[in-house]
Amino acid sequence: MKKIKISSLYRDIEESISQLKKDPAPVLKSRAVVDEALTKNEAFYGINTGFGILASKRIGEDQLKQLQRNLILSHAVGTGDLISKDISRLMLQLKIHALGLGYSGISKETFDRLIYFSDHDLIPAVPEKGSVGASGDLAPLAHMSLPLLGFGSFWNEEGTDIIPADQLLKRHNLEPIDLQPKDGLSLINGTQLMSAYGAFVLEKALNLQKVADLLGAMSLEALQGSIKPFDRRIHEIRPHSGQQVVAGNVRKLLEESEILESHRNCGKVQDPYSLRCIPQVHGASRDAIAHCVSTVETEINSVTDNPLVFPDGDIISGGNFHGQPLALVLDYAAIALAEIASISERRTYLMLEGHDGLPELLMEETGINSGFMIPQYTAAALVSENKVFCHPASVDSIPTSLGQEDHVSMGSIGALKLLNVFKNVEQVLAIELFTAAQALDFRKPLKPGKGVDLAHKYIREHIPHAREDHYFRDEINTAVTLLSNAELFEPLELK
Incomplete structure (x- = not known):
């Protein structure tokens, strides 16, 4: 089979x-x-x-x-x-x-x-x-x-x-x-409802975590952040698998960066955590998602019926229908995804502050223009909403069937919440995507790393540089579509 x-x-x-x-x-x-x-x-x-x-x-x-x-x-x-x-x-x-x-x-x-x-x-x-x-x-x-x-x-x-x-x-x-x-x-x-939701979201999350690394690298370049925190040696002595993969992805994306060279000796000592700790935060979510994928794969290849019919003629009642294994990882996956959005929103905020040569709110003429101020509001709202969705459903239980079914998993509620969290994360990353692309425009004629440059050019084929206020909702929708398009990240060969 x-x-x-x-x-x-x-x-x-x-x-x-x-x-x-x-x-x-x-x-x-x-x-x-x-x-x-x-x-x-x-x-x-x-x-x-x-x-x-x-x-x-x-x-x-x-x-x-x-x-x-x-x-x-x-x-x-x-x-x-x-x-x-x-x-x-x-x-x-x-x-x-x-x-x-x-x-x-x-x-x-x-x-x-x-x-x-x-x-x-x-x-x-x-x-x-x-x-x-x-x-x-x-x-x-x-x-x-x-x-x-x-x-x-x-x-x-x-x-x-x-x-x-x-x-x-x-x-x-x-x-x-x-x-x-x-x-x-x-x-x-x-458990096919819980399994379907889990599989549906996690299949997309495997790609989304690569996009998150790409966006982190784009924002790092736009903010003239340091590559030193991504040094291989740092991550070899705290060898969480996800952390090492993320650091490697960012190093790869920043190869041959002219922007990095331009500020190598600028004297800045440390970047904010949302830049410096990308490997640790994205990596922890990666490891959590990997565990969730493993559990859901086990579940969808299992028999969760009752009673079970065996080849020797035995028909045995058991409890394989109980959703507890899924309930726990559906809650866990929601938390892991929400954290990817949380750190993304912080990077978006940093790019609006006008540091290191970037115009405030990423437009040259503000006052008459609000610039990129309000998309960040949306990102903040979605990140906050995810905090509510991430309250674990699996810690609850209400007896059913007159007490015969006296402990239940509530995994179905976790499944519905997971999809809501994922949709919010997509929107938050979409906002970082076109914000980082806008910020990178102001670093020209210096080029970012090869991988970042390739992604930036692809984004600009679909979302133009913004010179004045306009209907940002269209750009958010387009950016969400780009996030799920393999053409954005597959050529980069990220892990």
Whole structure:
């Protein structure tokens, strides 16, 4: 079975689903175990019993399909805004991958319908709230499963509106399916909402951390900062991996810098921390993100169903659905990303103060022009908002299911907060991007380091130098787009 990695997330998922279409043997073998169990006069949780606190209630054979149908309908009680189509698609694909590992016992008909949805981009519309991140993401996954029964909605092709599921099924000449025993439980037990959010953000964060190093180097050049704090020897005697990588990236970006040479003997002793400590701060966030990536990769390649179906015929109830491993790292990732924005905003502020030959507020004629004053306000507001979002969700727990589920992870709340933090970080870095580009313009004709110069020229192809006040919002939007464009950082070969 294909292992999914965050760094190649979307390619790996496509390969996994393609492999399962060619060889569904793990699914078939697992289902055979469930079918065999149904011939025995034994109780199997969620297959011929009730759920949660109702686990002691046996269900008659003639009601087993209705049991699964009722499970989906009763658990589809999500609320709030809809999860974006991109993340909902990821939820669906990660669910297919997990079921394909062959320990859930889902029926082939239900599994094939999920693959059909994925192949034809029929992405269920899922409300973002309602999970406590313990017995799986029950409510969101129930909404994801509703279209199997002809209920709920799908996203339209553009991801801008929703279409009733029954209408879209008719267009595809599909009838709602009858869930088989265990199907409903296999569909809604799992951590795919938390995993999807985590994977979605972390895949982007791997690139964003490189951009942060680039912007730090641009601001360092614009502010005529010293390269001495990036000396390899400093970081070899405090050998945190991320710290060493960041220092190496900045050294690489500043190679052949004329700006550095111009002030090598200026007499300045030390720079502010937001310049001098870029390796330590960015590096700590890198190490945190690396840990989060490792945990999420483990999760998305795991089976988080309950009960679990084993090849030897055993069907065992456990707690793999509990979201605690994800809940902790989703909180951790939010904190790590927020710190990248926090130090970025400080560098933006420094460039507005008019030090070392830069005009105050980065415009030559101020008074009539406010210059770059107000974008920094926005950055400050977003950094402050992130402080609220970074309060850990994982320290909370509220019992559910009449106390049967007496400790829950709240990882789903951490997942939603993580995406909010990430969006804010993108905006803050975007503001540093066009602020640093503006400041570098005032260092001409001196050239910055090769890497910084290359990035600066690329930015100037999309965002012009500002000589007077104008509608900055357009530049922020353009800068956000540039941050996610590999053309900005890939040629620099950063680690």
